Amino acid sequence: MxxxxxxxxxxxxxxxxxxxxxxxxxxxxxxxxxxxxxxxxxxxxxxxxxxxxxxxxxxxxxxxxxxxxxxxxxxxxxxxxxxxxxxxxxxxxxxxxxxxxxxxxxxxxxxxxxxxxxxxxxxxxxxxxxxxxxxxxxxxxxxxxxxxxxxxxxxxxxxxxxxxxxxxxxxxxxxxxxxxxxxxxxxxxxxxxxxxxxxxxxxDLNRIIGLDPDFLEGGHDHHHHHHDHANPLHDEEIRSLSVMLDKPVDAAKFSDWISGLLMAEGQNILRSKGILNMDKSDQRYVFQAVHMVSEGSFTGPWPAKDKRKSRLVFIGRKLNEKSLREGFAACAA
Amino acid sequence: MAEKGEAAGKRRAKVVTRKYDAYVVAAHANGRLFGVGFGDGAVRLVDSENIDADPTTIAAHDGAVLSLAPDINPGFFLSGGDDGKVMRSGPPSVSELIAEEKGRWIDHVTAHAESGTRVYSVGKEATILGKKGTRKLKHPTAVGGLAINPKGKRLAVSHYNGVSLWWLGTEGSATVLEWKGSHLNLAWSPDGDYVISIMQENSLHGWRLSDNEHMRMTGYGAKVRSMAFTKRGHFLATGGADAIICWPFTGGGPMGRAPLEFGYAGGAPVTAVASNPKHDVLAAGFEDGTVLIGQPGPATPALIVMGENKAAVTAMAWNPDGDRLLAGCEDGTLHVADFRL
Structure with a gap:
């Protein structure tokens, strides 16, 4: 064998x-x-x-x-x-x-x-x-x-x-x-x-989260007080955004939403990663994509101490924060 | 150690199975010998007249064999390795350096017996070693595959965004058959009118040279990896699905027609196909190690080797009489079946 x-x-x-x-x-x-x-x-x-x-x-x-x-x-x-x-x-x-x-x-x-x-x-x-x-x-x-x-x-x-x-x-x-x-x-x-x-x-997100519990918690609202030269971020600059959901996620809804999103915005979204609490599984679902190419799989049980919430991060240009938040929220089971 | 077994299914065969500690990269028949190239750099010669005899191991390369083809003389094989060498191996234990590109990988080799031509490729360059001397052919991107047409007059070289066709006998530029994407293995139809390429994205592309017709063959769930025209060219058999896919090449070609599917073996994809040189019979090897043979059509194929080892079949070859079959797997398993019962 x-x-x-x-x-x-x-x-x-x-x-x-x-x-x-x-x-x-x-x-x-x-x-x-x-x-x-x-x-x-x-x-x-x-x-x-x-x-x-x-x-x-x-x-x-x-x-x-x-x-x-x-x-x-x-x-x-x-x-x-x-x-x-x-x-x-x-x-x-x-x-x-x-x-x-x-x-x-x-x-x-x-x-x-x-x-x-x-x-x-x-x-x-x-x-x-x-x-x-x-x-x-x-x-x-x-x-x-x-x-x-x-x-x-x-x-x-x-x-x-x-x-x-x-x-x-x-x-x-x-x-x-x-x-x-x-x-x-x-x-x-x-x-x-x-x-x-x-x-x-x-x-591998599991590993990163194990190393740094705050990974994926960071957000777009990182302070910019060191920017002493006047150069406000504009749409063409790459930034990151993280979205969170406390309720369990419906796998079919998420799959429809993320594939549609990456199809439409995959050119602007450079990377996306996430850990999801799917409603019908005890396993952590790990998702990642580079532009439009994505993969996801159940990777093992949630650590007992972990709060089972779903987090998703995007790094890209022209990220529409409102639509990403609403889209992810709508994936709740 | 060789193990002997009786094959299941309708067709009776004697099967000898051996196990080596290296990936089977490629296998071909030439005369009475099968030549098998391995990831440990060895070319092993299997005598189809005596499948019980231990194969001859020729240490042809320092790294892995990357490609293998029947050489010009019966019983001899041409191989390219990641040690930058093109080697010729044959009985009793001939190992001869044909060409060397220091520090490079010899990605592909092919040869044509009647015209006495050998070709190998390194990166973007294909080198013809012909009777008239050596010729270097440049391509826009790395070469994905080489194939000489049945008459030995033209060389097809695949690369990104198409296939270049060169005349072997005359100097001159290539005719480029264009199609976007990465083109890999190539096949000529037996009549020399069709050139088919396996593409990176689970599909085939073909060109009919007589009228410049294109054909796309799609719908595969996995990498196609392997293809072969049946003996008279009625079908092009391919891997890439959970059954053998046979595209019809009679009556105007496969355009707008559905392929014939046969030889389902439980759901694993076909990873290697080989066409019998004497009959309209195909052999297919699967990702789960199963090997079966059958005729294109609805009849249940005879299952000849159940891959106990569960490793993907990576190379297959029939002997010229079409009554012995060799199949090699990625875990080094080598089956030889003799159907003369």
Missing amino acids: ADAPTQIPVTVLTGYLGAGKTTLLNRVLTENHGKKYAVIVNEFGEIGIDNDLVVGADEEVFEMNNGCICCTVRGDLIRIIGGLIKRKDKFDAILVETTGLADPAPVAQTFFTDDDVKKRTRLDSIVTVVDAKHVGLRLEDADEAEEQIAFADVILLNKTDLVSKEELARIEDRIKTINPFAKVHHTVRSNIALDKILDRGSF
Whole structure:
């Protein structure tokens, strides 16, 4: 009897040009961590460093479903992971480096889309390296920089030695406005204990909630008092919103509502995640989506001490708070 | 250790099952030998005349075999690996380096015996190793599949947003058959008029070259993974559903027609199909390890191997006489069935 195949955790490493991604990658490759990684990097020949395997990728993004731009995936990742899972010598984890200008969505969507990739791997977390000195400017002029923060589960706020304390607080505040749910670490030269970024299970909500009970409690109304330069948030900027429901949720109503919502607004909603108390189950239902591509499953019993309430968060542009709140409220059983 | 068993169902067969510790990536027959490529880099040769004999193991690659095809001479196989090597393996234990692309993966290989042509691909580039020399063909994105037409004159190369058709004998640019999306495995119909691609999104796309007609074949619940034309080209059999899907290619092709479905085996999707070279008979392997054979039509197919191991069938091949069948699984299980009873 063959066991169900184990799912290899995948960490996606993003960050704008010069943020310190390569430094971090080199640390993973050279540090004596006793694990075997397959590292998928851009335009790089396949070479083994110690125990690890480095594979070059081409970042080939294509549109599924005859050109739906919300269903873009990385074909090269499907191909490479398809090859890696055939190897006899297995890996403890896979690390995917993206280029500085990459939108993280196609990478994340790949892990929701392809049957083989879904069966053999799981997206562990998206780690974004942010250059504390230059991120302010980047956020003004590059959508990708903002999206990389929005998609992150873990953020390395790097080069903190190059900015003042006040500046750092302001930057962190700006990051929290975009994505209050990511764990932020302050680093210099990408120096961080690797267990803070690898095999975290960050994409898995259960784990995050276990670590930080306030996760998902954070909201759009995060204070902005450090914004001393007059630049009010406008609709094109990414922000986050969380909605809550004390009553149990009707599974069919929720499914209809969320699929309709993501169909209509999936281009603006970058990520959504939630934990739901479905009316006919004792299990926690965990939902997550990247743009229009979503998945949900019952993941285990509610911890006894937990209040069984349903929480859903959205990160995106042009979020209509009233309609999201009302829509979710209408899913009550 | 080999295990022998008697197959269930109507058709009697002797089945020998072996287990290896590596993923079965691809399998083909060439002459009396079956060649099987594994995730441990080995190409194993199985003698169809003596299925009890231990297969010959040839350590062809340092990493995993990524693709395998029958080579030019009977009994020989061409393989591409993630060690950047294109290898030729054959009896008694020949292992010969054909080409090498250091630090790259050889994603696909194919060969055509009569024209003496070998082709392999690395990323966006396909390389033809022909009688007249070596030719490198560039494509806009990574190559998803390679197939030489039955006459050995044209090479089809799939990539994003279409398929490029190259003439093997003459220099010149490709004719591009366009269709949006990611195109993977390719097949030519036996008459050479149709080119079919398996797409990433649970569908097939086809082109009829004589009149540039397009055809979309959709409705699959899973990845199609595998396809094969029946012997005379009447049907294109595919995986991707809980029964074998057979698209009719007689009387004007599959456009606007429903496919024939047969060979349901409990609900698991078909992951590999192989067409018998002598008769209009198909073999199908399922995600739950079941293997069955049958004729396209409503008759119940004969179940020949019940996959006790429950691992997905990843590769299948018939011998040229069509009376022996090999099936390999992702957990390294290898069945060989002999129907000469």
